[in-house]
């Protein structure tokens with residue numbers, strides 16, 4: 314067992330950053346306190362708190378980028394602040410101990426009334442995820458795009474991996490794990506869950522597991538390679554999930570925090586478009602002019618029913634698109650809940666009959682919430698969603 318590590322979290326990227334230091338921070342041996350506006354001229358500044366309870370506030374942090382609930386917030390953090398340059402903009406990076414980071418992530422991700430076992434399971438998967446990002450950084454890996462125009466139809470297969478930050482380990486948005494510093498009061502149950510699982514991660518054959526999770530698998534979990542690159546992880550399997558078919562608001566509210574509760578029907582959902590709406594939407598989202606959309610034909614599905622490749626048939630051209638996130642992006646103003654849908658053609662358009670919310674790989678948060686509510690221990694929740702993985706103590 315080793316020492317607890319610190320994680321570098323990329324918070325916000327902007328031309329200018331408004332920061333308020335609530336107590337003294339050190340910059341090159343000088344004390345800094347109060348309100349400041351930083352610009353590109355301040356790249357390289359590294360602010361170190363002088364007291365363990367010191368904190369700073371960042372103004373106008375955009376959260377939920379590209380999601381239906383995108384909004385701006387003022388956020389407060391403890392730990393160090395580093396100003397970096399990224400794409401000609403200023404990037405604020407917060408350096409915090411892993412266990413402190415996790416307390417915030419789980420408080421942001423989960424509602425305060427979640428069961429202790431669910432929170433413990435979440436603590437372990439979040440810790441595993443962040444440690445994997447720090448231990449085996451695959452920085453600079455770009456979303457993959459295969460385009461093959463030699464076929465009758467063009468093939469557009471793309472996936473988005475989370476491991477593409479340079480200069481810091483993880484970002485603060487849903488792209489990695491939602492991190493809002495100490496903006497929200499950390500819940501005593503979350504603190505208890507973090508302490509009870511301190512240093513614990515999931516491993517497989519000595520390596521930290523890729524502990525993917527999503528909101529609701531829809532009744533069947535999905536394998537990794539249906540959504541990302543063609544690599545099989547023996548602990549990410551497709552299996553029936555008998556737990557997540559619930560409309561119990563008390564249980565749903567354990568996983569869905571306030572703004573997420575704007576969405577209710579995601580175990581089974583329908584989305585309808587007229588042909589004109591769908592044609593305009595796909596052109597806007599893909600940047601490709603298909604003319605009028607004539608058909609959507611699922612070509613390949615994963616075990617959970619998630620569409621891996623979808624043939625989009627238009628008047629002007631036909632393209633096969635994949636994988637699941639790219640399909641979800643093309644078929645919705647923000648993101649379609651999942652790619653596990655059936656296509657119904659109507660006289661004037663299309664109805665998508667879908668199930669689940671998210672990619673469905675690894676832990677299903679709604680299912681785990683039901684398990685936790687039934688008093689099933691976190692170790693069993695983890696072995697249900699990540700079979701063959703082991704619990705290991707890092708510190």
Ligand SMILES: [Zn+2]
Nearest residue numbers: 483484488489
């Ligand atoms: Zn990220």
Ligand SMILES: [Zn+2]
Nearest residue numbers: 530554557677
């Ligand atoms: Zn599920």
